Amino acid sequence: MKNYYPYINVLFALLMIYSCASYGPKNKELPEVLSTTEQVLASLADKIPVTEDEVLKNTYLQLVNKYQELAPALKKCNEKYALTVNYMITLREAQKALQRVDKDFNTLTDKAFILDAIYRDYDAKLQSINSSPKSDANTKIKVLVNSNEDEGFFVFGKLSYEQGLDIKRFRFNRPTQNASQDFVPGYYLFWLEKEDLVGEPELHLIMDDGTEGEKQLVLKTPK
Secondary structure (H helix, E strand, C coil), X not given: CHHHHHHHHHHHHHHHHHHCCCCCCCCCCXXXXXXXXXXXXXXXXXXXXXXXXXXXXXXXXXXXXXXXXHHHHHHHXXXXXCCCHHHHHHHHHHHHXXXXXXXXXXXXXXXXXXXXXXXXXXXXXXXXXXXXXXXXXXXXXXXXXXXXXXXXXXXXXXXXXXXXXXXXXXXXXXXXXXXXXXXXXXXXXXXXXXXXXXXXXXXXXECCCCCCCEEEEEECXXX
C-alpha cells in the first residue's frame, strides 16, 4: 500500500489546484486546458504504480511536481496578461500528448520520454516566467539557426513530445545562414532539410534567462 502514497498525494494536490481556479481569466481557454491536463495526470496516477518501470514512475512524479508549480504561475499571469495563441497551442499539445500516453498506455514504448519532454517544456516555461521582470509568461525568444557546414538549408521543427509524430509544425521563413523565428519558451526539436537531404532532429531548450531574448543554434548538416 505504501507504494501508492505518492500517487494519492498527487490526486489530492491536483484537486487543490483545480479548486483554486481563477474566476476571471483573460484567456478563456486556459482553465479548460489545465482541467483536462489534471484529469489525465490523475488517470495516469492509477496506471503508473502497477508498472515495474522505475524510470517511468520517477519521471511521472517529477512531471506532476513541475505541473503543480507551473499551473498557479500560469493562472496568476493570465489574470494580468492574456496568454497568447501560440503559448496556448503548446499547452494544448502537451495535454494531447498526455492523453495519448493515457490512451495507449499498454502499447506505447516511449512513455517515459514523452513525460520527460513535457516536464522539460514546463520547466522552461516556469523558469522564463520567473526570469521575467513582470512575471509574464508571454516571453518571445528569437531562435537563430545556422548549419555547421554549407548553407541554404531549410529549418523545420516541432514540439519535443511530438518526436514520434510525422509532422512539421514549424518552418523558418529563411534558410541558413539567416534562419530566425520567434518561439514561446519550451522544449523543441529542430532539423535541417535541403532537397532529398533530411537532418536528424535535435532537442533544444528554448527559454528566457533574463539576460537576452535570443537563442543561437548550430544544427548538423544532413549528408
